[in-house]
Structures are given as structure tokens and as C-alpha cells.
Amino acid sequence: MNIATNLWSCAGHSIAGGAHIQAGLPCQDFFSLTSVVDGRRVVALADGAGSAKCCKTGARLAVETIISAIASHPGSLKDITDVAALEFGRQVRHELIEKSKADGNEIGDYACTLLAAAFEDDCSYFWQVGDGAWIVETTQGIECATWPYKGEFNNQTAFITSDNWESKWTPAIFEDAVAALGFTDGMEMFCLDAAVRKPHLPFVERIFSALRSQPSESEIALRIEQMLTSPVITEREDDDLTLVLVWKNSANAPG
């Protein structure tokens, strides 16, 4: 395996929240981690809106569409303009509209948030509509790449299916990222300090520090699962939970 294809590792896990299990509902989050193509790794996650009847389908279709759109975009990541990036969102909406027509539904029946990120050697790009967030670790420290959008009430957000999605589409670009953490809204209270609009460092530092020892993807996937199902989390949050991690392998790491 050559270095270029192994530059970025990733792992993630989703669990159905306690409230959803009690109500007999499936996990309405969806995430996907693709393999590296031409030195670019793309990951995405989505949280289906509980009030939308096909939200699980919407979350899956949104994730798969945006991954495919970003992965196949020609040129390097840093050349993608904000205008070009909006096209990724439009493709997702196009697929959702087609799906809703085929099924005799409205696009709103597929409502979901959407978080995506792409990684190349010298560029990391993040996009988001709605809540949840991306936190990035760079050579300078740990910071939020995106921030959850909240409406007037805390349980309201924006969706890729919303008419005003473009105004809620937040891109962010970093040249020196070494790791990134993406999550749906159930993890916000653990990973973020909302009062100061920053990452809650005691929590996220433990996660990022585990990535420094060149762990395997399967080890980190298991650790994420263990964390999401631990009482520290489940006694506080009964929403669906999804968390993905992407980290850069050092150049001399075993391939």
C-alpha cells in the first residue's frame, strides 16, 4: 500500500438513542466513510429529522450523494470555491427531489441535517447544513471548523431539504489539519462549550490524544462504540448518537 492512499485513516459509529429504542424507532442517523481515491478521503454523516417520515432514507441518500459528488470532483480540494461547493448541496437536493417524486412524497419527508468533509495531503474541507459540528485539530490546537445551527428553540435546526439551506451552508477550509471529529447533535453537549462557542477541551482532547499512537481504524471504531454506549453518555443523552474521526497518519507509518 503506498503512502498516498494511506494518508488519512477514519472510523465512526452510530447508535440509536434510548428515546428511539423506547419508542421502537430505528437510529435515524447515517454515516459513511469511503476509501481513499486519488489521495482524497471523503466522509459524511446525517441526522434524519424525527418529524419526517422518510428521514432515515433521506439521511442515507444525502450521505451517499454528497460523498460521491465530492469524491468525483476534479482537481484538488483547495481549488474548490464556495460557489462550486454549493453544487454538492444542489446535487443532494436533486437526488432527494427525484426520490420524493418517485415515491409520491414531498422533499420535506426526507429532511435531514448533513455534515461532510474531505481530506487531502495539504487541505481539509468541511461543509455542513444544520446542527452537529466538525471540530478540527491542527498544528495550532483544537478548534471548531463548523458550529451547529439552532433555531429559536433548541430542538429546531436547518435541513438540506429546507428552502433556505444555502444560507445555512457553512464551508470551512484548513491547510494544517491533523485530525477531525464530526458528530450529530446528540454529542453537542459533550464536545462543545456552547457558552463560549468553542470545543469542550477536556472531552475532545481525550479523543484526539488517542490518535497520536498510530492506532488502527478498527481499534478506534471500537473505542467510539464503547464511548457512545458508556453510562457517562447514555445517562445524559437519549438521542441518536453518531461520531466519526479522521486522522492523518505520519509519513513513516507502516502501510
Added chain:
Amino acid sequence: MSEQIDQKIAVGFGHDEGDIHGNADRRCPTVLLLDVSGSMSGKPLEELQAGLTQYIDEVAADSLAKRRLEIAIVTFGGTVQVVQEFATPDRVLIPTLSASGDTPMGQAIVAGLDLLKDRRIELSRQAVPQYKPWVFLITDGGPTDDGREIWHEGVRRLRESRNNRAQFFAVAVEGANMEKLKQLCDETRPADEEARPPLKLQGVRFRELFQWITQSQKAITQSNPGDKVSFPSISGWAAGQS
């Protein structure tokens, strides 16, 4: 997968309680306005005390309610006293109630809603998600400050608070001025909310009343803010209900 993992590695990322943000729990502020006027002395006060104690003990033992409820207690009997500022159930010091004096209900409403307003501002400042707050008024009389400015202030503040989505429950103990309480409920009701007239307590069934509050608040604290939640039946404590 697990066989690849070194057994010595901490479970997950080794997070413990110390790594959790102090505001990592959404909150449901609850104000109890308790009538301890002279007429409550004897059996009613004993049962109110027993019900209150049982309530705090039970919500403090529930894993979600103990972190998501914040309870403040104001008593009114002769004087108005904030006997408990907002605290999670495990930090509430259960007051020993004693009955005396008249019924300054308007002043108690203002005192309770002052606490609520300050707390909601602080929670918002810290971006802590909030459930609709609950305000309980439990009385066996009528306002002795009726007609005074403080009563009008209480009515005005309660209306404002209910317009800001506070859930208001008036519980009438035997001897309460039902007409006045009904007027209070009606006058402060937001236009888009169904009427919620005062509920009459059967005898001194305070324990059943607080049991109902406990069950309802457990249901609330298991939900997401803004969700519709169905409450248990009130037939165990309210008179004339089926």
C-alpha cells in the same frame, strides 16, 4: 474486532464524569409556590411536608430527573420566603414547613417568577437547552394581597411567564377560593393554550399529587425539549376527575 484490542487500554477514550461539561444536561426549571398560611396547620401541612419530601427523594433517585430538574421552593404564610433557590434535586435541602399568618399569594408569585426569570436568563446565557418550566401553586385559601398592587403585579408576571411557555398548575386544597384561582388561571392563559382550570386536591392527597408530578417530570426529562409528552392520569389526587 475486539481481539485486536489490548486489554490494558481504557474502555472507549477513558472519559469520566470530570470530562463532562457542567452544563451538559438540559434543564427543566420547576417552581413550587407553597401555601403555609395558618389554615394549613395540622394534617394538611403534615401531608404537604410528606409529599414534598417524597417528591424530592424520588426525583433525586432518578438518573435523568436528578440532573435535568432544577427546583426552587417559595413558601407564603404571613411572609414570603424563598426557602430553596434553583438546585438539582440532589442539592435541594428539603425545608421543614411550618404554618402561620395570612396568604400573600401575589407576592409569592412575584418572588417565584423573579427566581425563574433570572434562572432562565442564566441558562440561556450558557446555552443550556431548556424544557418548558413548570410553576406549581398549591393553596388552601385565597390571596390576602388581592386588590393590592403586588397582586396585580403577580397576575401580570404570571401572564408574561406563561406567554414564555411556562406551564402553570394551580392546585386547590379544601377551603381554597376556587373562584379566585379560576380567575387567575383564565386571566394569565396564553391565547393559543387550552384552558387549564385549577385542580382540586382530594382531601390531603399531597403524596399522590407529588407522585403525579414525579411521574410527569420523569416523562418530560426523558423527552427532547419541545416534544409532546403525555402525562399520567390525575385521578389519583384530583377531585372530580376520572
